Amino acid sequence: MRVCRTITEARTALEPHRDGTIGLVPTMGALHAGHLSLIDAARSECSTVVMSLFVNPAQFRNPGDLNGYPRDEPRDLAVAADAGVDLVFAPDASEMYPPGFQTWVEVTDLGAMLEGEHRPDHFRGVATVCLKLFNIVDPDVVYFGQKDAQQVAVLRQLIADLALELELRALPTVRDPDGLALSSRNVRLSAPGRELALALPRSLATRDPERARALLDGVGIDVDYVEIAPFDPPVLAAAVRVGSTRLIDNVSLEEDS
Ligand code: PAF
Numbered sequence: 729m730r731v732c733r734t735i736t737e738a739r740t741a742l743e744p745h746r747d748g749t750i751g752l753v754p755t756m757g758a759l760h761a762g763h764l765s766l767i768d769a770a771r772s773e774c775s776t777v778v779m780s781l782f783v784n785p786a787q788f789r790n791p792g793d794l795n796g797y798p799r800d801e802p803r804d805l806a807v808a809a810d811a812g813v814d815l816v817f818a819p820d821a822s823e824m825y826p827p828g829f830q831t832w833v834e835v836t837d838l839g840a841m842l843e844g845e846h847r848p849d850h851f852r853g854v855a856t857v858c859l860k861l862f863n864i865v866d867p868d869v870v871y872f873g874q875k876d877a878q879q880v881a882v883l884r885q886l887i888a889d890l891a892l893e894l895e896l897r898a899l900p901t902v903r904d905p906d907g908l909a910l911s912s913r914n915v916r917l918s919a920p921g922r923e924l925a926l927a928l929p930r931s932l933a934t935r936d937p938e939r940a941r942a943l944l945d946g947v948g949i950d951v952d953y954v955e956i957a958p959f960d961p962p963v964l965a966a967a968v969r970v971g972s973t974r975l976i977d978n979v980s981l982e983e984d985s
Pocket of ligand 1 (some may be wrong): 754755756782784787854857858876879
């Protein structure tokens with residue numbers, strides 16, 4: 729597995745692979761089984777699998793959240809190599825945002841609702857870094873988890889609006905056996921916090937915003953929102969805070985279960 733730190737290095741390394749299909753799995757590291765499901769799909773559908781590993785400062789508003797984001801590059805590289813990734817693009821912040829950087833991409837309506845209301849500029853950071861990664865890697869297919877349903881909706885809109893020639897594949901949320909959606913932030917939950925956090929998937933399983941809100945209020949969790957989101961497919965989406973850990977999750981409103 730090749731690890732590239734610069735844009736030039738990544739473009740040069742990918743040149744010989746351009747006659748096949750290139751799949752890109754964008755990540756911020758702290759890899760878990762959710763990421764592995766994306767890498768597995770890319771592995772089975774593409775001839776070359778690229779994973780980006782970059783904790784994107786532009787999508788964090790709170791410096792504490794950015795600095796506290798779990799980072800373990802040696803472990804992530806070992807996991808990626810094991811999973812069959814061909815090339816990891818792991819740039820520094822100065823490679824992605826050199827001095828004088830001033831171009832931002834904004835998906836105005838989809839990026840402003842729900843998460844966007846609570847995390848202003850979050851999707852501007854996500855859209856900008858993803859467009860830059862798409863330009864660098866020039867993939868045929870990009871892989872994202874449906875757990876971040878709004879991120880998927882924002883990026884689909886960006887791809888359509890800017891006529892990018894790539895396909896976005898959204899893969900189902902991977903959950904622990906107790907129902908909690910896998911997230912790099914779960915490691916920050918204490919044992920009682922994790923127990924409390926289980927109210928999130930349980931509340932969403934009602935597929936009803938009022939019942940979900942009552943269930944979350946009943947256990948004393950701080951709710952940022954629990955709402956039906958007009959994505960494709962529509963989902964019941966929620967963001968809650970368990971202590972200092974913010975968790976998001978959603979369920980499709982088109983599934984039977
Ligand atoms: O979902 C994530 O991990 C990030 O938002 C992404 C897509 C890698 C962009 O930084």
